[in-house]
Structure formats: structure tokens, C-alpha cells
Amino acid sequence: MIYDTRTLFQAIQRVHRDAPDLALDDVVLRWSAYDWRDVLLDLPIDSSTFASQLEISWDVAITTLDGWCRRFGDRHPEHVHGYVGVLLITLLALRHSELRRAPWGNRDGGRPGTVEHTDCSETCHRLVKTPAVQAALRELxxxxxxxxxxxxxxxxxxxxxxxxxxxxxxxxxxxxxxxxxxxxxxxxxxxxxxxxxxxxxxxxxxxxxxxxxxxxxxxxxxxxxxxxxxxxxxxxxxxxxxxVPGQTLAERLDLEFPQQRSNELTATSEIRLDLIEKFGSELFRALGDLKRLGKHHGDLTASNIMVEQRDGLEKLRLVDLGVNYLYLRKMPGHGGVDAEYVAPEIRDREDQPSGEGESDDGFGRSDLYSLGQLIVLLGCGSPATGGHVPEPFYAQTPLIARFVEDLIDAEPEQRLLLFRARQGSDGLPYEQLWTDLTNELAAARTGVSGRRWWSDFAALADPFFGTVGRLGRLWLERRRQNAGRETEPWQGWLFLCSVLAAVLATLTMVLISIWIRRTVGWDWDNDFIVALQRLFGAGPDEFPVVDQLRAPGYGFPAGTPPVIFGVLAITFTLIGVKYYQSLFASASPLTLGRGAGRLGIHAIAAEIAMRMTTVACLVVVLPILLIQPLWWAWFVAAGMTLVTICNWLTASFGQAVVRKAGDLKLSTVPSRISGISTFRAWIPGNVLYAVMLWTIAILLQFGLAQDAPVYIALIALVNVVQLYVVKCSIQGPGIRAGLGRACIAAERIRHVRLAAGADAAVVPRRDAGETHPSGLKIS
Known part of the structure; x- marks a missing residue:
């Protein structure tokens, strides 16, 4: 039939070159339905093979056949029009299929920036309504x-x-x-x-x-x-x-996230918890239905889920069940636009079965991966590229990121490490998982406030970053839920440290305010201070207890107005509290647990360093004001040195976690966490700034520099512009996301270790050096 197929497309080529339409009529006039079946079966599946075998491109053939069908008019016999119409529909479908299977295609099957899919849809609508084409379809x-x-x-x-x-x-x-x-x-x-x-x-x-x-x-x-x-x-x-009337879930979400792509997301991009709750409920119920049928989907993508209106509500229906033939290597292609939703054990499988016994029963946990990708899609408008949860989840809703990570690990055995099935569960626990996700959503909402036009300005102006309230609400929500889940002791610890940092910063600001008012001669006392004076027997010009801390020779550098020290103290206090609340308050390396060896040492060091910053403002500011202002340069340099050490220890912990996750093949942890990389990039600048401050301190100490007010003013300016605004406020959300991601990875490392230990306990003996399926070496 190759000869007849060639003849057919040679005739199409002649019509394209201005031959009369009858040139095609004469070729196909005597063909039966059996002949047309053979011709349609013989068509090459991909465009390059089509062009090389038949010496005509798809686009030329489609354009020519479309014109032929439009001009057919009243020519007879009518069945010729029907068969040629089916041929045209088939070519359009093949082109659409190849575009969808291409890595640069889109959901509509058109090249980016073109309207090929629109022309295709219009032509198919017109042809299928034609009675001759309908009859030909029924016959073929x-x-x-x-x-x-x-x-x-x-x-x-x-x-x-x-x-x-x-x-x-x-x-x-x-x-x-x-x-x-x-x-x-x-x-x-x-x-x-x-x-x-x-x-x-x-x-x-x-x-x-x-x-x-x-x-x-x-x-x-x-x-x-x-x-x-x-x-x-x-x-x-x-x-x-x-x-099923309605749109696919992909089409429905295109209305919510116009032109949204994962590479356009930033740490401050909005996460749509409302969509996760609305459609997530339906997704889990749908997969529960499939579980009761004893099946799994295997190709759970946004294009294979229909959204229909039922009783005024949007309901989901699963369609096109079964593993996509593209991932079974039964047809050419590179995965296409829906490849991100498909589990790696399906997408990357090399040893494909063949023959009558072929089955996808080995892919039972693949729907968990697709489910996690769909949750990410609902949250931000695009799936997790490369199986890595997008950054805004870690910056705004780390609890949802943690849940999703537990679904989308590339290794099926490493899914549901944290949210594992409870005792007595049969198969994949979708109902339990929905309960768990509902709890995570409720907890996540305690830390999310609706974005307004002033939100960014408010976040910049608020040194406390709203963290105390968020952590408090989260702690209370976790206590309320409890629900027999493994407790998270670090939540209470984080809340306590955040409260401590806020209280100390507030008290420091009060003391600075009183010190400035007193220093410049304003009325600084009040009933509370008078009561303290009477209690401690202090004079009317004496601050009880505090004045007794002053070192001998308490004074200010020559030519330096005292108030400038108050300004410097205010900037350091604002930076100290902003630094802690915006970067460290929500993350704890303690998620790693005990018995983690060298990584555990990294975690403890980072935890100590992070929590020590809660008292940073006291250590740097109060000795300058209350003990000896002449020491200001030494304390400022020492404070910046401590910050540099803290940043180095914390960033080192993040990098160590990334390396360990790579060793354990935790695919949800990328080889480079952008927030950690940004944080580590601070360190050379921190070192340089600390060296400059030590140099200034030495020069002032030995009288080699005299302009103390200029240095203080410059340091205060650097504190406000570079440290408070640029680093803590602008870069802070990304770094907080990176630290949160590292701590979530540390928790997963702990659970991999626990799973390996559990397996070692039930297996009587393992040879030394044998590797657990999770990738953890058992020695």
C-alpha cells in the first residue's frame, strides 16, 4: 500500500501546485473503506518521517486538503469528501499529537507564540459536522x-x-x-x-x-x-x-494563573491555599474512588481531570486512566507538556514490558507523585520543575512544601516517609492524607495574611516581621490538632525564642529612648522610674541600678554629640530583631534529630548560633550606652564578627544537608538551594565589613583616626540601607525559604535514617556496607 499512499500524496502535491481538484478525485474515486483503512494506518506518526517518505510536509498536505474540502461543493460521489475529510482530521491530529509530545509544546498542541491549534480546532469542528465525514468515521x-x-x-x-x-x-x-x-x-x-x-x-x-x-x-x-x-x-x-461537560483542570487553572510559569515565581509569589483546599478535596476523593475500584491512574495530569459544575459546585472527574503510551516507549516523543506530572518510575523506565502480559501494576505509588505535582499546580499555577517544590512554598507555606515533598520524591520507597499510613490502613491512605493535608492547611493559614498593595511596605517597616504572632498561632493550632500525630517539639521552642527576641528588642528600645531623652536633657523620668528611684534609694538625677554599671571615666569621644550613639544603638537594635525574626525565627536544624554524626554537629552549631542572635542587640548596644561609650567601636566590630560566624555556621549546615540529601538520593532537595547560596554569598561581605570595623576600632584606639562622628554616621547608614533594607528585608524571604528548605530536608534525612534502622531491625542480618533502598548505607 506504500505505492498507493505515495500516489495519494503525489496527487495532493499536484493540487498544491495549482492542478485541478479532479487530480485528487481521480486517485481516490475507486478506493473502498478497506483501502482507506490501509492508507490511514500507513501514515507516518512523526513529521520528519512523513516528509522523508512521502516528500511533502504536514503543513503543505493539511493546507491543500483543507482547500480541497472547502471547494468540494456538490461534486459527487459524496463519500470521497468523507474519506478525504477523515484523512485531513487524521493529519491535523498527528500534528497536534507531535506538538504535545514535544518538550517545547503547550497544552493546546501549538508551538509557543502561534495559533496553529486554533486553526486546527476550527477545521475539525467544521469537518466533523459534515454528514459525509460523519458517515466515513462511522464506517472506518x-x-x-x-x-x-x-x-x-x-x-x-x-x-x-x-x-x-x-x-x-x-x-x-x-x-x-x-x-x-x-x-x-x-x-x-x-x-x-x-x-x-x-x-x-x-x-x-x-x-x-x-x-x-x-x-x-x-x-x-x-x-x-x-x-x-x-x-x-x-x-x-x-x-x-x-x-463530561466543562474544562480540564489545566484550562480551569489557566483562568486563575494567566501565563504563570515556575521560572517566574519568586519568594513573595502568592500561594493559593484556597485552590489547594477547594480542588484538593476533590482530588483525594477521586483517588479514593479509584482505590476502591482496585486501580490507580498512572497518568494523573491536569489535562486528564475534568472540572464540571454540579449543584452549583465545581467537581472533578478523572478521565483517560492508564499509563500514557508515550512513557511506555510505544511511540516517539520526549514527554511533552504533561511530563512533569508523571512519576519518574514511569517516565524514565527503561525495561519496558512487552507482550500480552504487559501491565502497569508496578506503578502503584506513581499517583502520589502526580498528586503532589497537582497540589503545587493548584498553589502557584505550574508544577514543580524537576521535582523541586517552588521557592514561594518554603517562604510562605513551608508546611505545605513539607507535605508535597513527602509525595514527590523520585524514589517510590521514599514517599510518605513523614505522612506514612497509620496502622490498619489498606493500601495508599488517601483519606488519611487528606486529613493530614487539611491539618497542614489549617496550620499554614496561621502564618499567611492576604496581600495588599501596602504589604511589601509593611513588611519593610515592621522589624518584628509579624513572626511572633504567626509562630504563636501555629503553635496553638498544632496543640489543637495533636490527633495522634508525631509531635513537633521545635514549634514551641521557636515560638519561645521569637517572643524572647521581641521582648528583649522592645526593652532595649525603651532603654535607648530613656537614655537619649536623659542625655539631651529632656524630661526622662515618670512615675515608674520615680518608684524605682525610691525603691533603690537613688537620687533624682540617677537611674536606679543602671547608672551603677557605668565604668570609671564614662564619657564620649571628643567632638562627638552623645545623641549619635543613641541613633547607632537604634539601628543595631532594629537590625538585630529584623535579622532574627525574618531569617531564623521559623526554622530549626533540630528537625534532624539525634544520632546524625557530623551532620548532627553542624545542626547543633547552627541552632546555637541562630538562637544566640536573640540577644544580639543586648550584647552590642547596651554596653556602649550603659557602661562605656568609648568602647563603641570594639563592641560594634565584635558584634559584626559574631554575626559573620553565625551566618557561616548556618550556611554550612544548609550546605551539609544538601550534600547528605544527595548521598541519600533525596530528589526533592536540589543540588543548589538558592536561598542558601545567597546566604553564603553574604559571608565575604560580612568578613570585609568586620575587618573594616576592627580597623576603625584600632585606629580610634591609638589616635590614628579622629573623626568618630563620621564613622558612626557611616556605620548607621550601612546598617539601615545595606543590612536592614537590602539584606534582611529584600533578600530575607529568599534566605528564609532556603533555610526552611534545608530544615525540611534535615527532617526527611532523619526519617530515612529511621526507616533504614527499622528495616535493619526486621532483617536478621545484613552484610557490611550493604545499601538500604533509600540509599543509606548500613554498616
């Missing part, structure tokens, strides 16, 4: 009559009204039509969806066999499992099922 896709043909399949095929066929949408390997039955059922004409496999793909036995067996494999029991689609019948080339 009719079930083959054999001894094994199910009579029920024939009845369903004969039972629909071919005149009602309409084009609905394209699939990767199919064309989906809609229509209605001939006969009234329960007082109405039921609508159906007819999935026609694109003819050339029927050459692939796996696709033909899976299509034939689809109804027996995935049809849910009548009247049950509302989130699945009822399948009426299936044959070797088509599937007939309930028609």
Missing part, C-alpha cells in the same frame, strides 16, 4: 466482526446518532468527539464522548489492546464512584463513555 472505525466480538460493543456502536457527532478536543493519541444516543433513556437523550484512536497509532499492538480492554479494566460499578467516568463500551480503535 466500526468494530471488526469476528467470533470474539462482544455483541454489546456492536449494540453500543449502532446505538448512537451519527448526525449528532461534534468535535470536542484532541488527545495525545486520539480525537475526542461528542454526540447523543438515538433512543431516549429515562426521559432524555444521553450525551456521550467518543474517543477515536488516531489511525496510525493502531499499528502499535499495545495501544490497540489497551483500547479494546479499557471498558473491562476501568468501568466503575453502576451508581458508584462519582469521580470516575462511566465507560459504555470499547473496541480496538475507540472508547465510548459518558460525556
Amino acid at each position: 472505525y466500526a468494530p471488526q466482526l469476528t467470533e470474539s466480538t462482544d455483541p454489546a460493543v456492536l449494540r453500543e456502536w449502532d446505538g448512537f446518532d451519527v448526525d449528532t457527532l461534534r468535535f470536542h478536543r484532541h488527545g495525545t493519541t486520539s480525537i475526542i468527539l461528542s454526540g447523543r444516543l438515538r433512543d431516549v433513556t429515562h426521559g432524555r437523550l444521553p450525551s456521550f464522548a467518543l474517543k477515536l484512536i488516531i489511525y496510525p497509532f493502531l499499528r502499535i499492538p499495545t495501544i490497540a489492546r489497551a483500547t479494546r480492554d479499557y471498558a473491562a479494566e476501568f468501568n466503575p460499578p453502576a451508581g458508584d464512584l462519582e469521580h470516575l467516568v462511566s465507560v459504555w463500551a470499547s473496541s480496538g480503535s475507540w472508547i465510548l463513555m459518558d460525556f
Whole structure:
């Protein structure tokens, strides 16, 4: 039939070069339906093979055939128009399929920046409404009559009204039509969806066999499992099922996130917890329905989930069950636009089964991965590229990031390390997982406030960053939930340290205010201070207890107005509290747990360093004001040195966690966490600034520099502009996200270690150096 196919497309080429339309009519006039089946089956699947074998491009063939069909008019016989129309629909579907399978394609099957998919849809709509094309489709896709043909399949095929066929949408390997039955059922004409496999793909036995067996494999029991689609019948080339009106989840979310892409996300991008709750509930129920059917989806993508209106609510229905043939290596392609949703054990599998026994039963945990990707999609408008949760989840809702990480690890055995099935659960615990996610959403909401136009300005102006309130609400929510879950002792610890930092900073600011008012001669006393004076027997010009701390020779450098020390103290206090609350207050390396060896030492050192910054303002500021202002340069230099050491210890912990996660093959942890890299990039600047401050202190001490007010003013300016605004306020959210990500990774490392220990306990003996499936070496 190669010769006839070549002849056909040679005729199409001649028509393209201004030959009359009859040049094509003469070639196909005497072809029967069997001949057309052979021609359609013989079409190359990809554009390059098509062009090389038939010496004409898809675009030229499609444009020529489209013009031929539009000019057909009243020419006879009509069936020629129908068969050529099916050929054109097939070519359009093949082009759409290749574009969807290409890594640079989009959901609509068009090249970025083009409207090819729009032209395709319009042409298909017009052709499928044509009676001749409808008749040709019915004839070409009719079930083959054999001894094994199910009579029920024939009845369903004969039972629909071919005149009602309409084009609905394209699939990767199919064309989906809609229509209605001939006969009234329960007082109405039921609508159906007819999935026609694109003819050339029927050459692939796996696709033909899976299509034939689809109804027996995935049809849910009548009247049950509302989130699945009822399948009426299936044959070797088509599937007939309930028609689900509405949009795909991908189309629905395009309305919420116009043109959103993961590489456009920043630490401050909004996370849509409302969408996660709204559609997440439906997703978990749908997967629960599938679990009760004893199946899993295998291709759970946003394009395979329909959103329909039911009783005024948006409900989800799962369609197109079963592993995509593209990932079974049964057709050419590179994964396409939905590849991110597909679990690595499916997407990257090399040893594909073949033959009658082929099955995807080994992919039982793959739906967990897809579920995690869909949660990310609901939250930010695009899936997690490379299996790495986007940065804004860690900056704003780290609890949701933690939950998602537990679903999307590349190793199936390392999913549900944290949210593992409770005792007595049967299979994948979707109902329990939804309860867990509901708890995480409730906890996450305690730290999320709606964004307003002034939100960024408020975050900049508030040195406390709203952290105390967020951590307090989170701690109370966790105590309320409790729910038999493993407790998180560090939540109370973080709240306590945040309160301590805020209280100390507030007290320091009060003391600075009193000190400035007193120093410049303003009325600084009040009833409280008078009471203290009487209690300690102090004079009217004496501050009780505090004045007794003054060192001998208490005074100020020559020519330096005292108030400038108050200004310097204020800047250091603001930086100290902003530094702690915006970077460290929400993260704890203690999530690593005990017994982690050298990594545990990194964690303890980082934890001590992070919490010591709660008293940084006291250590640096109060000795200058209350003991000896002449020491100001030494204390400022010492304070910056302590900050540098803290930053180095904390960043080193983050890098050590990344290395350990790589050793354990925790795929959710990237080889480079941007927030940690940014934080580490601070250190050379911190060292340089500390050296400069020590140099200034030495020069002032030995009288080699005299301009103390100038140095103090410059340091105060650097504190406000560079440290407070640029580093803590602008870069702070990204660094906080990186530290949060590292602490979540540390928790996963702990659970991998616990899982390895549990396995070692139940296995009587392991050879030295044998590796646990998680990647942890057991010695």
C-alpha cells in the first residue's frame, strides 16, 4: 500500500501546485473503506518521517486538503469528501499529537507564540459536522466482526446518532468527539464522548489492546464512584463513555494563573491555599474512588481531570486512566507538556514490558507523585520543575512544601516517609492524607495574611516581621490538632525564642529612648522610674541600678554629640530583631534529630548560633550606652564578627544537608538551594565589613583616626540601607525559604535514617556496607 499512499500524496502535491481538484478525485474515486483503512494506518506518526517518505510536509498536505474540502461543493460521489475529510482530521491530529509530545509544546498542541491549534480546532469542528465525514468515521472505525466480538460493543456502536457527532478536543493519541444516543433513556437523550484512536497509532499492538480492554479494566460499578467516568463500551480503535461537560483542570487553572510559569515565581509569589483546599478535596476523593475500584491512574495530569459544575459546585472527574503510551516507549516523543506530572518510575523506565502480559501494576505509588505535582499546580499555577517544590512554598507555606515533598520524591520507597499510613490502613491512605493535608492547611493559614498593595511596605517597616504572632498561632493550632500525630517539639521552642527576641528588642528600645531623652536633657523620668528611684534609694538625677554599671571615666569621644550613639544603638537594635525574626525565627536544624554524626554537629552549631542572635542587640548596644561609650567601636566590630560566624555556621549546615540529601538520593532537595547560596554569598561581605570595623576600632584606639562622628554616621547608614533594607528585608524571604528548605530536608534525612534502622531491625542480618533502598548505607 506504500505505492498507493505515495500516489495519494503525489496527487495532493499536484493540487498544491495549482492542478485541478479532479487530480485528487481521480486517485481516490475507486478506493473502498478497506483501502482507506490501509492508507490511514500507513501514515507516518512523526513529521520528519512523513516528509522523508512521502516528500511533502504536514503543513503543505493539511493546507491543500483543507482547500480541497472547502471547494468540494456538490461534486459527487459524496463519500470521497468523507474519506478525504477523515484523512485531513487524521493529519491535523498527528500534528497536534507531535506538538504535545514535544518538550517545547503547550497544552493546546501549538508551538509557543502561534495559533496553529486554533486553526486546527476550527477545521475539525467544521469537518466533523459534515454528514459525509460523519458517515466515513462511522464506517472506518466500526468494530471488526469476528467470533470474539462482544455483541454489546456492536449494540453500543449502532446505538448512537451519527448526525449528532461534534468535535470536542484532541488527545495525545486520539480525537475526542461528542454526540447523543438515538433512543431516549429515562426521559432524555444521553450525551456521550467518543474517543477515536488516531489511525496510525493502531499499528502499535499495545495501544490497540489497551483500547479494546479499557471498558473491562476501568468501568466503575453502576451508581458508584462519582469521580470516575462511566465507560459504555470499547473496541480496538475507540472508547465510548459518558460525556463530561466543562474544562480540564489545566484550562480551569489557566483562568486563575494567566501565563504563570515556575521560572517566574519568586519568594513573595502568592500561594493559593484556597485552590489547594477547594480542588484538593476533590482530588483525594477521586483517588479514593479509584482505590476502591482496585486501580490507580498512572497518568494523573491536569489535562486528564475534568472540572464540571454540579449543584452549583465545581467537581472533578478523572478521565483517560492508564499509563500514557508515550512513557511506555510505544511511540516517539520526549514527554511533552504533561511530563512533569508523571512519576519518574514511569517516565524514565527503561525495561519496558512487552507482550500480552504487559501491565502497569508496578506503578502503584506513581499517583502520589502526580498528586503532589497537582497540589503545587493548584498553589502557584505550574508544577514543580524537576521535582523541586517552588521557592514561594518554603517562604510562605513551608508546611505545605513539607507535605508535597513527602509525595514527590523520585524514589517510590521514599514517599510518605513523614505522612506514612497509620496502622490498619489498606493500601495508599488517601483519606488519611487528606486529613493530614487539611491539618497542614489549617496550620499554614496561621502564618499567611492576604496581600495588599501596602504589604511589601509593611513588611519593610515592621522589624518584628509579624513572626511572633504567626509562630504563636501555629503553635496553638498544632496543640489543637495533636490527633495522634508525631509531635513537633521545635514549634514551641521557636515560638519561645521569637517572643524572647521581641521582648528583649522592645526593652532595649525603651532603654535607648530613656537614655537619649536623659542625655539631651529632656524630661526622662515618670512615675515608674520615680518608684524605682525610691525603691533603690537613688537620687533624682540617677537611674536606679543602671547608672551603677557605668565604668570609671564614662564619657564620649571628643567632638562627638552623645545623641549619635543613641541613633547607632537604634539601628543595631532594629537590625538585630529584623535579622532574627525574618531569617531564623521559623526554622530549626533540630528537625534532624539525634544520632546524625557530623551532620548532627553542624545542626547543633547552627541552632546555637541562630538562637544566640536573640540577644544580639543586648550584647552590642547596651554596653556602649550603659557602661562605656568609648568602647563603641570594639563592641560594634565584635558584634559584626559574631554575626559573620553565625551566618557561616548556618550556611554550612544548609550546605551539609544538601550534600547528605544527595548521598541519600533525596530528589526533592536540589543540588543548589538558592536561598542558601545567597546566604553564603553574604559571608565575604560580612568578613570585609568586620575587618573594616576592627580597623576603625584600632585606629580610634591609638589616635590614628579622629573623626568618630563620621564613622558612626557611616556605620548607621550601612546598617539601615545595606543590612536592614537590602539584606534582611529584600533578600530575607529568599534566605528564609532556603533555610526552611534545608530544615525540611534535615527532617526527611532523619526519617530515612529511621526507616533504614527499622528495616535493619526486621532483617536478621545484613552484610557490611550493604545499601538500604533509600540509599543509606548500613554498616
